[in-house]
Amino acid sequence: MPELPEVESLRRSLLPFIQEAKIVSVEVLLPKLVSSKGTTRKADLPKVTIFQKSLVNQQIIDIQRRAKNLILILENGSLVLIHLKMTGQLVFKPKLEEVSAKLVSGGHPIELSQSTLPNKHTYVIFELDRGTLFYNDIRQFGYLLFYPDFKALEADKHFENLGLEPLEKDFTIENFTSRLKKASGNLKKVFLEQTVVVGLGNIYSDEVCFAAKIKPTHLVKDLKPGEISALYEAILDILPKAIKLGGSSIANYLLADGSRGNYAREHKVYNRGGQPCLVCGTILTKTTITGRTTAYCEHCQK
């Protein structure tokens, strides 16, 4: 369940592996996961071929993140948007000579999960000059979209209704407050919508509400300035901490070297419904909000 901390941790762990690497070939084992948006019409070419031709021989310049999307920037200014949805993974396996060089210089030994790649859930394979990047996705909900430039990406209304980036400068208490005023319904629903602030999913919505001592069922129209401020501070506190620990590895999430994130051990309420609150011992309430499992403490959160 990659949310902002997981996607950002993946971005940071992936960057040193693939920055300035050249794409030698691209293998697509599940065509429905890829497409080429905004490219000129080549009716005779199937989308997989367009996707491959667009990427091969390009150098990867940078990786950016917008909300839970990763964006690979290629040398000619074209882009690949990657969304992991629930079970997507990007794992890099260096070439053997690079691995031995790393081991000699005292680097980490490669993880088992890397050495067994590709596996039965590997659907896209990027052969780079210095190693191989695998896109795995057990439930096949993720996607990799090619765009010739940022203009095409923005025209695709992919980011149309996205809210503030919580790690950027414009995430101020004023902007957060004014966006909250335009939203309706309860807090959890609003967080999941991504329209006020992006990047919170099921895990961090519950964790932020607990840290701010406000129930996820609380209607946003009833939030007092002090409560908005507590939510704001909780977001600014929790997301960087989670990134520092490499995100939360629930189920399938992995970092680029195949290792797991360690923030799951810090979870206070997520997936703990029915268990005692770690602060006061009250049994945590388990409920469903907009179809998503939600946990909170009746005593600590108001």
Added chain:
DNA sequence: CTTCTTGTTACTGA
């Protein structure tokens, strides 16, 4: 076997 899981979109009904 059934139920539950999640990010996002599409759909449904008010």
Added chain:
DNA sequence: ATCAGTAACAAGAA
């Protein structure tokens, strides 16, 4: 129109 709620997507774990 707008908005809220939910089915759908798919595969695996319990």
